[in-house]
Amino acid sequence: MSLLTILHRHKEKTGSSGEEKILKHYEVLIIGAGTAGLSAQKEVAKTTDNYLVVDSGPLGTTCARVGCMPSKVLIEAAHIFQQRTKFNAIGASACESKLDSAALLRHVRQLRDRFVNGVKKDMEPWMSTHLRSAQARFVGAGELELDGERITADKIIVATGSEATVPAPWRAAGQVLHTTDTFFEMETLPASLAVLGAGAIGLELSQALARLGVKVTLFGEPGSLGNISDPEIRRYATPRFREELEFVEGLVDAVAAHEQGVEITVGSQKYHAEKVLVAIGRAPRVRDLNLKALGQPLNKKGLPPLDKDMRVEGSNVFFVGDVNGIRPILHEAADQGRSVGREPSENPADEPRARARLAITFTYPQIAVAGKNFKELEESAEDFVFGEARFDGQGRALAKLENVGMIRVYARRTCGLMLGAELFAPAGEHLAHLLCWAIDSEATVFDLLRRPFYHPTLEEGLRTALRDLSHKVEIEPKPWSYLHSMDPPAGTYCP
Amino acid sequence: MSLLTILHRHKEKTGSSGEEKILKHYEVLIIGAGTAGLSAQKEVAKTTDNYLVVDSGPLGTTCARVGCMPSKVLIEAAHIFQQRTKFNAIGASACESKLDSAALLRHVRQLRDRFVNGVKKDMEPWMSTHLRSAQARFVGAGELELDGERITADKIIVATGSEATVPAPWRAAGQVLHTTDTFFEMETLPASLAVLGAGAIGLELSQALARLGVKVTLFGEPGSLGNISDPEIRRYATPRFREELEFVEGLVDAVAAHEQGVEITVGSQKYHAEKVLVAIGRAPRVRDLNLKALGQPLNKKGLPPLDKDMRVEGSNVFFVGDVNGIRPILHEAADQGRSVGREPSENPADEPRARARLAITFTYPQIAVAGKNFKELEESAEDFVFGEARFDGQGRALAKLENVGMIRVYARRTCGLMLGAELFAPAGEHLAHLLCWAIDSEATVFDLLRRPFYHPTLEEGLRTALRDLSHKVEIEPKPWSYLHSMDPPAGTYCP
Numbered sequence: 001m002s003l004l005t006i007l008h009r010h011k012e013k014t015g016s017s018g019e020e021k022i023l024k025h026y027e028v029l030i031i032g033a034g035t036a037g038l039s040a041q042k043e044v045a046k047t048t049d050n051y052l053v054v055d056s057g058p059l060g061t062t063c064a065r066v067g068c069m070p071s072k073v074l075i076e077a078a079h080i081f082q083q084r085t086k087f088n089a090i091g092a093s094a095c096e097s098k099l100d101s102a103a104l105l106r107h108v109r110q111l112r113d114r115f116v117n118g119v120k121k122d123m124e125p126w127m128s129t130h131l132r133s134a135q136a137r138f139v140g141a142g143e144l145e146l147d148g149e150r151i152t153a154d155k156i157i158v159a160t161g162s163e164a165t166v167p168a169p170w171r172a173a174g175q176v177l178h179t180t181d182t183f184f185e186m187e188t189l190p191a192s193l194a195v196l197g198a199g200a201i202g203l204e205l206s207q208a209l210a211r212l213g214v215k216v217t218l219f220g221e222p223g224s225l226g227n228i229s230d231p232e233i234r235r236y237a238t239p240r241f242r243e244e245l246e247f248v249e250g251l252v253d254a255v256a257a258h259e260q261g262v263e264i265t266v267g268s269q270k271y272h273a274e275k276v277l278v279a280i281g282r283a284p285r286v287r288d289l290n291l292k293a294l295g296q297p298l299n300k301k302g303l304p305p306l307d308k309d310m311r312v313e314g315s316n317v318f319f320v321g322d323v324n325g326i327r328p329i330l331h332e333a334a335d336q337g338r339s340v341g342r343e344p345s346e347n348p349a350d351e352p353r354a355r356a357r358l359a360i361t362f363t364y365p366q367i368a369v370a371g372k373n374f375k376e377l378e379e380s381a382e383d384f385v386f387g388e389a390r391f392d393g394q395g396r397a398l399a400k401l402e403n404v405g406m407i408r409v410y411a412r413r414t415c416g417l418m419l420g421a422e423l424f425a426p427a428g429e430h431l432a433h434l435l436c437w438a439i440d441s442e443a444t445v446f447d448l449l450r451r452p453f454y455h456p457t458l459e460e461g462l463r464t465a466l467r468d469l470s471h472k473v474e475i476e477p478k479p480w481s482y483l484h485s486m487d488p489p490a491g492t493y494c495p
Numbered sequence: 496m497s498l499l500t501i502l503h504r505h506k507e508k509t510g511s512s513g514e515e516k517i518l519k520h521y522e523v524l525i526i527g528a529g530t531a532g533l534s535a536q537k538e539v540a541k542t543t544d545n546y547l548v549v550d551s552g553p554l555g556t557t558c559a560r561v562g563c564m565p566s567k568v569l570i571e572a573a574h575i576f577q578q579r580t581k582f583n584a585i586g587a588s589a590c591e592s593k594l595d596s597a598a599l600l601r602h603v604r605q606l607r608d609r610f611v612n613g614v615k616k617d618m619e620p621w622m623s624t625h626l627r628s629a630q631a632r633f634v635g636a637g638e639l640e641l642d643g644e645r646i647t648a649d650k651i652i653v654a655t656g657s658e659a660t661v662p663a664p665w666r667a668a669g670q671v672l673h674t675t676d677t678f679f680e681m682e683t684l685p686a687s688l689a690v691l692g693a694g695a696i697g698l699e700l701s702q703a704l705a706r707l708g709v710k711v712t713l714f715g716e717p718g719s720l721g722n723i724s725d726p727e728i729r730r731y732a733t734p735r736f737r738e739e740l741e742f743v744e745g746l747v748d749a750v751a752a753h754e755q756g757v758e759i760t761v762g763s764q765k766y767h768a769e770k771v772l773v774a775i776g777r778a779p780r781v782r783d784l785n786l787k788a789l790g791q792p793l794n795k796k797g798l799p800p801l802d803k804d805m806r807v808e809g810s811n812v813f814f815v816g817d818v819n820g821i822r823p824i825l826h827e828a829a830d831q832g833r834s835v836g837r838e839p840s841e842n843p844a845d846e847p848r849a850r851a852r853l854a855i856t857f858t859y860p861q862i863a864v865a866g867k868n869f870k871e872l873e874e875s876a877e878d879f880v881f882g883e884a885r886f887d888g889q890g891r892a893l894a895k896l897e898n899v900g901m902i903r904v905y906a907r908r909t910c911g912l913m914l915g916a917e918l919f920a921p922a923g924e925h926l927a928h929l930l931c932w933a934i935d936s937e938a939t940v941f942d943l944l945r946r947p948f949y950h951p952t953l954e955e956g957l958r959t960a961l962r963d964l965s966h967k968v969e970i971e972p973k974p975w976s977y978l979h980s981m982d983p984p985a986g987t988y989c990p
Contacts, residue, residue, distance in 0.1 A: 068951050072894040077585035080896065083578035084590060090572035091598030095579060095590040103586030111893055118888075330950035358947040393613075398606055399567040401575065430925030433954050437929065437946045441936065451932045452853040455825035456563050459928050 022149045026052050028341070029144070029153035031136045031289070033123070034061045035330055036321025037159035039337030045126060047343045052153075054146060056135040056288075059123070060116035062161050062322070063330050070112040070184040071205060072362060077104055078208035079364050086401045099213055101189035108184055138293035141315055155316050157340055159333075160289065162282035162322040170255040176262045176275045177255065180205075183277055189214050190274035194264050196252055198225045200361040202279035206245050207363045216245040217271055219252050219264060226367040227359070229375035230422040232388070236406045237367070237424040284323045301325065310340060329359065356440035358432060365391075365405045366428030370435035371420030372410065383413045387445070387469025389461050391425060396456040402426040407465040409435070409445070416444040416473040427458045434459065445470045517644045521547050523836070524639070524648035526631045526784070528618070529556045530825055531816025532654035534832030540621060542838045547648075549641060551630040551783075554618070555611035557656050557817070558825050565607040565679040566700060567857060572599055573703035574859050581896045594708055596684035603679055633788035636810055650811050652835055654828075655784065657777035657817040665750040671757045671770045672750065675700075678772055684709050685769035689759050691747055693719045695856040697774035701740050702858045711740040712766055714747050714759060721862040722854070724870035725917040727883070731901045732862070732919040779818045796820065805835060824854065851935035853927060860886075860900045861923030865930035866915030869903065878908045882940070882964025884956050886920060891951040897921040902960040904930070904940070911939040911968040922953045929954065940965045 027048045030037045033055035044051045063069060084095035123131065137145045144151045164179035171177065178186070180201065191214065195206045198220025210216040218241075225241065228234045241247060254265040261274040286302045294312055296304035303319065304312045310326070311318050318340045321333035361367035377384050391397040391405035405425035411418050421435045438448055445466050453463045522543045525532045528550035539546045558564060579590035618626065632640045639646045659674035666672065673681070675696065686709065690701045693715025705711040713736075720736065723729045736742060749760040756769040781797045789807055791799035798814065799807045805821070806813050813835045816828035856862035872879050886892040886900035900920035906913050916930045933943055940961050948958045 063950065069890060069894070072891065072951055076894045076896070080578050080581050080585055081587055083575050084592070086575050087592050089602060090575055091595045091600075091602055092576055092592045093595070095592040097579070097582050097587045097590040099585075099587045101586065105586075107584060107586055114893070115890060331947055355945070355947050358949050360949050360952070395564060395610060396567065398609070399564070399571045401571070427922075427925055429949065429952055430922055430929075430954075433947075433949065433952070434925075434929055434932065437933070437943075440946050441938070441942070443936070447936070448932075450850070451935050452826055452850050452928075454853050454855050454924065454928065455558065456567055457855070457924055457928070459925075 024052075024149060024151050026050050026151065026153040028052075028155045028157065029054065029136075029151060030157045030159060030341075031055075031144075032159035032161055032321070032323070033059055033131065034159060034161045034321060034333075035063055036161070036323075036333040036337035037157065038119070038123070039334040040157050040159060040320060040341030041126070041130075041337075043338050043341030043343075045130075051130060052151070053126075053131045054134055054136045055131065057133055060119050064112065064115040064119050066180045066184065068330060069115045070108050071180065071201070071208075073108045073111045074104075074184070074212075075204055075208040075362050075364075077107065078211040082211045082364070089401055101212065102187055104212070105184065105186060105188065112184065135288050137288065137290045139290070140293055141295050142317070153316070155340075156318070157337075158286075158289070158317060158319045158323060159321045159337060160285045160323050162325070162328060163285045164278060165281045165283045166278050167255075170278065173255050173257045173262055173276065176257060178275060178277050180277075180279065186275075190261070191215060192261075192273040192275075193217070194219065194262060194271060194273040194276040195279060196255070196264070196276060197279035197281065198247070199227055199279065199281070200359075200367075202277070203241070203367075204362045205277065205279070207241065210245040215273075217248060217264075217273060218245055219248045219250065219266065219271075221251060222249045225249075226361045226363065226424075227369070228367055228422060228424065229369075229373040230408050231374070233374075233406050233408055233422050233424050236390075240404055240424075241363075282322065282328065284319075284325060286323065310336060327357075331358075356436050358436040360429045360432060362429070365402065365424055365426045366432075368423040368425075368428045368432035369420070370423075370432045371418065371439035373420055373422055374408065374410065377410055377419060382419065384410045384419055385413045385469065385472035385474075386410050387465045387467070387472065389465035389468060391458070391461050394458070394461040394464075396458050397426050397461065399456065400426065405461070407431070407462060409462075409465045409469050411445045411469050411473060413472070413474055416446050416470065416475065418443055418445060418448065425458070425461065431458065431462050434462070445473060519547075519644060519646050521545050521646065521648040523547075523650045523652065524549065524631075524646060525652045525654060525836075526550075526639075527654035527656055527816070527818070528554055528626065529654060529656045529816060529828075530558055531656070531818075531828040531832035532652065533614070533618070534829040535652050535654060535815060535836030536621070536625075536832075538833050538836030538838075540625075546625060547646070548621075548626045549629055549631045550626065552628055555614050559607065559610040559614050561675045561679065563825060564610045565603050566675065566696070566703075568603045568606045569599075569679070569707075570699055570703040570857050570859075572602065573706040577706045577859070584896055596707070597682055599707070600679065600681060600683065607679065630783050632783065632785045634785070635788055636790050637812070648811070650835075651813065652832075653781075653784065653812060653814045653818060654816045654832060655780045655818050657820070657823060658780045659773060660776045660778045661773050662750075665773065668750050668752045668757055668771065671752060673770060673772050675772075675774065681770075685756070686710060687756075687768040687770075688712070689714065689757060689766060689768040689771040690774060691750070691759070691771060692774035692776065693742070694722055694774065694776070695854075695862075697772070698736070698862075699857045700772065700774070702736065705740040710768075712743060712759075712768060713740055714743045714745065714761065714766075716746060717744045720744075721856045721858065721919075722864070723862055723917060723919065724864075724868040725903050726869070728869075728901050728903055728917050728919050731885075735899055735919075736858075777817065777823065779814075779820060781818065805831060822852075826853075851931050853931040855924045855927060857924070860897065860919055860921045861927075863918045863920075863923045863927035864915070865918075865927045866913065866934035867905065868915055868917055869905065872905055872914060877914065879905045879914055880908045880964065880967035880969075881905050882960045882962070882967065884960035884963060886953070886956050889953070889956040889959075891953050892921050892956065894951065895921065900956070902926070902957060904957075904960045904964050906940045906964050906968060908967070908969055911941050911965065911970065913938055913940060913943065920953070920956065926953065926957050929957070940968060 028044045028051040030040050030053045033053050134147045139145045193214050195202045195218045203226045206216045206218040250266040256263050260272045262276045264271040294304050320336035320340050322328040356371045359369045387409045389407050397403040407423045409421040418439045453459050523539045523546040525535050525548045528548050629642045634640045688709050690697045690713045698721045701711045701713040745761040751758050755767045757771045759766040789799050815831035815835050817823040851866045854864045882904045884902050892898040902918045904916040913934045948954050
């Protein structure tokens with residue numbers, strides 16, 4: 001316990017129960033030692049030693065324990081194993097390799113443990129003095145209870161993250177029902193799996209598991225596949241996914257145990273699988289926080305109203321990271337933690353600012369959004385034009401035997417300012433960074449066409465889309481017209 | 496033949512021989528239908544129909560026929576086949592697939608033909624009227640001979656490309672000696688191969704062939720490996736390449752036929768292999784052009800002096816693309832062709848400008864340079880600092896089982912302006928585009944740290960290097976200090 005904490009420590013008689021309670025005061029209290037909470041801690045620790053991080057366990061972050069990391073290990077394993085299907089095309093004989101799914105899942109957990117231990121190791125310098133393993137519970141607007149102790153703080157940062165949503169009736173399915181919290185703990189992969197929810201998590205795991213030999217049936221609401229909002233990309237991508245897995249577009253009415261494992265009901269149709277993975281969404285993990293003690297109306301997710309600084313209106317309580325549901329992805333959660341955790345800076349350049357969005361679904365090829373997506377632009381007042389390119393005949397994609405993909409890029413009609421892009425493309429995650437950084441720096445399509453594109457790269461596929469876009473921007477004469485002269489006919493080699 | 500050409504056509508008596516020669520005049524004459532020549536043609540055709548492209552064949556560009564494209568098909572095949580070595584780690588049984596190198600080479604040539612046909616198809620609209628299959632030969636400063644005809648032009652664009660350098664004594668080795676001109680025509684891959692030259696072409700083919708089962712011995716001058724100039728990256732990368740192939744650092748004294756195929760002599764050491772691939776460099780393809788007729792002194796490469804516009808001083812003759820040796824890579828060759836081919840623009844923004852360099856060697860992981868390399872900075876007056884990161888413990892690289900790599904990024908000490916980078920990294924080609932575009936737009940390291948980095952991506956490995964770099968820039972207080980707080984200890988998981 002730090003000196004400052006001791007100085008702030010005193011006892012008081014509580015009014016109602018007459019029971020003696022310890023009241024501690026901290027400068028900052030952080031609830032949740034996940035990505036957002038740990039980012040906040042790093043900032044807080046720069047300016048005070050009088051802080052406490054509370055976590056009810058297990059430690060190691062959602063990302064490393066049950067989220068991005070174990071899923072990526074599984075996805076990359078599937079991608080590696082998938083390469084054997086190209087052997088015939090390159091002149092190699094069929095590969096008879098068999099997958100031992102128990103060994104695969106051990107590999108996933110082994111790397112997962114390495115990532116979790118990395119997180120814990122980073123916490124070591126301050127764990128013994130500033131971390132409490134406990135469940136925090138609000139008892140008033142600025143006061144909490146922790147193992148029977150009363151706590152107050154100048155600033156309270158709630159960073160409890162999110163948890164998979166599972167409708168109560170579905171839980172009766174019992175052991176055959178999984179979320180990502182339990183999925184990677186399985187001994188072996190099931191022979192067949194129903195995946196509920198075709199968003200990023202549901203889709204990327206479905207594709208990987210199908211490639212690993214699981215018979216996957218994916219259920220998603222109409223139009224929800226991989227969060228693709230551009231109808232042209234959805235039209236292009238959907239049949240590609242259907243080549244590998246059964247995709248049922250519809251609303252799931254019921255999930256129940258069945259002699260074959262689990263039964264999924266969609267309207268009058270019944271589907272059966274050995275197990276079910278529920279990935280229909282995530283909700284704030286606030287059940288045990290007793291947020292009603294904050295004295296504010298709670299929304300249907302159980303959250304109080306937050307202002308633009310993620311603060312509960314009129315209080316010293318902040319909600320950062322996945323728990324607030326604003327942008328539930330790691331780099332945004334980390335930024336929110338840093339932003340709220342740090343001391344106000346005297347340097348105006350140090351102010352956080354809204355950055356261009358970047359969202360990636362780790363299928364192969366990847367689905368990605370940079371900046372605004374098609375739907376947001378359609379629903380906005382923005383007058384935009386689009387450019388398009390496909391990878392079916394793209395040179396490098398052909399060489400890689402990965403010639404499946406499509407890009408759509410959006411710019412302001414009157415000036416070519418880059419607004420956004422949706423991708424379903426090989427190296428989509430990398431092309432999306434390139435586009436996102438360009439959008440974030442307010443570049444125009446003409447700026448981008450002046451940048452080097454090495455040959456032969458997948459970036460040249462992006463350039464084809466940018467050239468198409470540049471023709472549609474209504475400036476005459478076009479700036480740097482000579483950059484636009486090499487558009488190849490669709491489907492041919494593009495130098 | 497176009498109307499304009501006919502109007503310009505007339506006959507004249509030549510003085511010396513008394514023989515009747517046809518003298519034709521064109522607005523533009525382009526010698527060479529490769530990448531640079533074709534780029535020039537596209538621009539020229541926008542403003543005149545009175546032009547001629549001359550090529551002595553074969554058509555299809557060096558890149559598509561014998562350069563970037565067939566090599567990339569081979570390299571990608573090797574990368575695909577290589578994935579089976581990771582099967583054990585992901586829980587799959589050993590893959591006993593055997594490679595049929597004849598089938599592989601057919602695959603390479605089949606895709607190569609598709610690329611070449613794509614180029615030819617793009618030429619179809621103007622081939623019959625504006626392309627002559629012939630060898631052009633200068634007979635004066637602005638006059639050429641073509642199949643006995645005399646030709647003049649307002650502008651002459653020489654774009655004859657380059658050819659592999661093979662010292663004359665080595666040629667005596669005969670059939671066992673290959674350059675990339677003949678390599679992909681082989682029926683089968685040799686059991687063993689000596690590769691002379693450890694630059695981009697030599698190194699990337701050596702690694703791919705070793706992975707395809709060829710016993711490769713690579714010979715390179717000391718310090719030449721993959722054109723890596725940063726000594727730290729060279730120190731890191733060299734043993735990684737040595738795990739897959741024998742690398743002999745030294746000067747090759749002799750190459751000769753031998754009962755086992757070929758004998759390579761380096762000092763007192765002799766090495767033997769079934770075949771040899773010579774990739775020690777490329778020289779301008781000017782032998783048959785009779786450039787001495789230009790009336791200028793020729794340098795040791797056989798080229799006349801060129802001004803900054805790639806023009807032979809005081810003449811109407813331009814040298815563009817690989818033939819001038821300035822930046823012998825495709826996107827620069829294409830730009831040079833466009834730049835010289837187009838009409839002067841009234842729009843000042845339309846002027847070509849020097850762009851940040853981008854150079855990629857397509858090994859796995861890739862070697863790349865963005866902007867200035869370490870050696871150029873060391874030899875310049877620039878006061879620079881560097882940042883560094885390795886991929887050995889990087890999260891996504893671990894998930895991909897590709898956790899080998901290192902990045903060094905360079906910035907101006909006093910302000911953080913990004914100057915350059917050298918990479919030996921997974922997805923190095925993509926990270927290099929990101930860095931090159933940032934350098935090209937004159938971003939600082941602090942600008943880059945404000946951009947989104949998605950999780951879990953290899954771009955986060957780049958961020959680690961950028962954070963390291965940002966600490967070394969001598970500005971206090973650091974702009975946007977809160978972006979710098981998450982440097983993980985080396986080797987642990989980095990969120």
